[in-house]
Amino acid sequence: MRREVKYGLIGGSVALVVGVVGGFTLFGGSDGASPQAVRSADAKSGDGASVPTGPLTAKEVNTTAQAFLTAWQSGDAAKAAALTDAPDAARTALASFAQQAKFTKVTLKPGTPTGDKVPYTVGAQISFKSVQTPFSYGSAVTLKRDKATGKPQVTWQPSALYPGLAKGDELRTGEAEAPPIKAVDRNGTELTAKDHPTLSAVLDSLRTKYGTKTDGKPGVELYIHRAKAANSNQQQPDKTLKVLSQGTPGTLKTTLDATLQAAAENAVKGKKSASVAAVKPSTGEILAFANSPANGFNVATQGSMAPGSTMKIVTAAMLMDKGLTAPDKKDPCPQFVTVGGWKFQNLNKSEIPDGTFAQSFAASCNNAFIGHAKDLGDDDLTKEARDVFGLGLNWATGIPTFDGTVPVQHDAQMAASLIGQGGVRMNPLNMASVAATAQSGTFRQPFIVAQSLDNRAFAKAARTMKPDTASNLKSLMKLTATSGTGAEAMQGLSGDVGAKTGSAEVDNQDKPNAWFAAYRNDLAAAAVVPASGHGGTNAGPLVRALLAAN
Incomplete structure (x- = not known):
């Protein structure tokens, strides 16, 4: 129940579905207006040319998002990252994403933009040893205008790869780092997230920290592997997204009282x-x-x-x-x-x-x-x-x-x-x-x-x-x-x-x-x-x- 997240397709490591993004008009066409950017008389580049300012036009949003998603899907992490405001961080994450998550046949399907925010659906095949299973989810990016160049760019956040990812988090597929647990209260009554939703994150945390100290056996999962916190008391637990093969739960006794x-x-x-x-x-x-x-x-x-x-x-x-x-x-x-x-x-x-x-x-x-x-x-x-x-x-x-x-x-x-x-x-x-x-x-x-x-x-x-x-x-x-x-x-x-x-x-x-x-x-x-x-x-x-x- 833990894993790492990095998005990015390494050349040759992923069998891509070609043509899902490239070759068609993303987001359903133009806004009907000229793609001309608003220009300010006192906004000049180094060579004296005017630098576009003001809000992005719908066409700028569409074109840049299409280019970003197309490059990402094709496995060109450098090209996709260059369209963001943090190219180094984006390139690293995009380059390792599919490899860490064991994703193949990755497709990116855009949704309808809302202002400068562009949603999309990621579809993939998880391939780990003998396990093959589909997986899909939705995410989104926000675009902005670069103040220096006036060009539209993607505001890079780890959540572009998967919703909820924070800096240092990774999406991973593999044998869980800890087996599942059967948490019980002080009297032996089982405590589950289904029966006690407020305990969900705590049960994840207990599994992360103490699962290996039980007699359980780990399974294979797709999960979010959380970055290590500077203070161990603030460490967030890994989060299971999909169970590919069940492990054997180990019993963990807590001090809680079910009543x-x-x-x-x-x-x-x-x-x-x-x-x-x-x-x-x-x-x-x-x-x-x-x-x-x-x-x-x-x-x-x-x-x-x-x-x-x-x-x-x-x-x-x-x-x-x-x-x-x-x-x-x-x-x-x-x-x-x-x-x-x-x-x-x-x-x-x-x-x-x-x-x-x-x-x-x-x-x-x-x-x-x-x-x-x-x-x-x-x-x-x-x-x-x-x-x-x-x-x-x-x-x-x-x-x-x-x-x-x-x-x-x-x-x-x-x-x-x-x-x-x-x-x-x-x-x-x-x-x-x-x-x-x-x-x-x-x-x-x-x-x-x-x-x-x-x-x-x-x-x-x-x-x-x-x-x-x-x-x-x-x-x-x-x-x-x-x-x-x-x-x-x-x-x-x-x-x-x-x-x-x-x-x-x-x-x-x-x-x-x-x-x-x-x-x-x-x-x-x-x-x-x-x-x-x-x-x-x-x-x-x-x-x-x-x-x-x-």
């Missing part, structure tokens, strides 16, 4: 955009995650968004660690606080003038936190997030993840970070881990397959939470879950419970991103619902669905 996974998927179902994740505080095992849309980007584990007031879990721990406050200590939350020339105000200009820190935490009153900016060093929050909550460390979860970032900031930006704005970035898995650390008092790195499978090094926080801080933090989160901003979502849930809501403001967005992080006994979860409003009302029900299903 909780179904609950997570049902919780986000029908929402335009939403993500949720759950972990086991006592071990760090990832129990479930889901996204809507299910086939979209995996925000639950790879997203990078301001977490809003859910970050106050970390901030509160830091303030209590430093002895700056305590649940029953007077800690007023004024309407306005000015830091670094920025004037911060609470939602609706509310205030708690004579309240305790517990009251401000449960009501999520911003300025009780921002008011402490004057007492803090620029790196205090960064240290607490990293050294106690494990954020920003290189998590070895077993799948691609973004592990949170809390950068060192100054003045107003540092103050904004205290309430999960500024440069702070998280995703639901990060915040589920934060809730789990609050529940247990100890950071345990999230993971989806056993450490023993590949002996990878788990991230470890420098220290555990101070005992008094751990106890006080749980009391704050319990108060929030029972009588604060999280009470509506957590109503009726028994046991050891705690919660924190969040609403993260985003520029040019009418409503904030809604966040909710909570725990119940040995289960912690977090969710984000972008552009929806208050965290308790919009993200809270997603987290509750998981906590109630346990």
Whole structure:
């Protein structure tokens, strides 16, 4: 299930179908207008001749696209590449494309252009050892006018070869680099992309990384072989496009819980955009995650968004660690606080003038936190997030993840970070881990397959939470879950419970991103619902669905 992509027909290596592009008018004729390009009086070439400017004419688009496709199909990679804005990159890719993909009898059939974009269908015969099978797909190129010469040219992108290809990706046919896997949950229940669409990319990633560590045998496939990422946590899995011969799946056990996974998927179902994740505080095992849309980007584990007031879990721990406050200590939350020339105000200009820190935490009153900016060093929050909550460390979860970032900031930006704005970035898995650390008092790195499978090094926080801080933090989160901003979502849930809501403001967005992080006994979860409003009302029900299903 992995392979490489390079387009380009090497002379003699491919039996071409002659005349499919050449010898007929591509795109169905002329636009009925003169092919004359718009000329500017002050646009001159080196020899003084006028250089065409302005939008490409339909004829220019048709003629250049026809020449490009004709050269590509005929196996003349150099000629095709010369018609692009990146001839070296295009020539390399085109020259190796058919050879890597094991394509023969390649044909290119153009569709109807839309402005400067020209679609086409690629047809080919895949020929690998004794396997012969047809394959076809659609792609497109966009054309533009070269500023220096005025000539039309193809804007080169790897996706011209196959949709979705990025720089360094390759289309390959051959024996898969890893056998297929039969992924099972912690209880042995099989997890498939058909039953759990939101797991599709993760199952591909698990196969890429761990398929060879199972007892499976690889088959023969056409697949996209992804370029190697600089950060292994961001490595994208190879993608199977066509199975030519089946391999034998190997069983791979995960930490997921099929019941909780179904609950997570049902919780986000029908929402335009939403993500949720759950972990086991006592071990760090990832129990479930889901996204809507299910086939979209995996925000639950790879997203990078301001977490809003859910970050106050970390901030509160830091303030209590430093002895700056305590649940029953007077800690007023004024309407306005000015830091670094920025004037911060609470939602609706509310205030708690004579309240305790517990009251401000449960009501999520911003300025009780921002008011402490004057007492803090620029790196205090960064240290607490990293050294106690494990954020920003290189998590070895077993799948691609973004592990949170809390950068060192100054003045107003540092103050904004205290309430999960500024440069702070998280995703639901990060915040589920934060809730789990609050529940247990100890950071345990999230993971989806056993450490023993590949002996990878788990991230470890420098220290555990101070005992008094751990106890006080749980009391704050319990108060929030029972009588604060999280009470509506957590109503009726028994046991050891705690919660924190969040609403993260985003520029040019009418409503904030809604966040909710909570725990119940040995289960912690977090969710984000972008552009929806208050965290308790919009993200809270997603987290509750998981906590109630346990």
